[in-house]
Amino acid sequence: MRDLVVLGLGSNRGDARRDSRRIILDAIDALGEVLSELRRASLYETEPMYVTDQERFINTAVAGFYSGSARELLDKIHEIEGRFGRDRSRERRFGERCLDIDILLFADLRVKEPDMEIPHPRLTERRFALEPLLELLPEAAEPATGKSYRSFCDALAEQGVKRLSEGA
Helix, strand or coil, rough: CCCEEEEEEEECCCCCCCCCCHHHHHHHHCCCCCEEEECCCEEEECCCCCCCCCCCCCEEEEEEEECHHHHHHHHHHHHHHHHHCCCCHCCCCCCCCCCCCEEEEECCCCEECEEEECCCCCCHHHHHHHHHHHHCCCCCCCCCCCEHHHHHHCCCCCCCCEEEECCC
């Protein structure tokens, strides 16, 4: 069985070889090995939320089909983040990161575990996640209530989100 999943990606700290934009694009290539029929939204430059004394982020979302469990996908995501230098033990919460990949949606699945919540628990308050998600799935709705993600997005302030490029 293949399930449609949407992942959110963000980066605001490059490394010696790549800036945040390159990290995001390279991570999308890596996710192409995990998800079939991968599509990506535009790239966005966004103001940081929660912890504001850091650089702006590059964000996007990808959608594709996955044939395993949500837990297996989370493990693959963590492995990809690690390849790009992410070390969760050395980060401050909501702080700088070379690569962050979140499971935004996994079909209509609802999960609430200590280390995994689907849909993402802060999705409806984050324009930087909703705008790219809605590019890919304009009719998407919150699984528990059926409320459209468009209505959540429209109710949010601008939040310093600026589209940089078209999706593919």
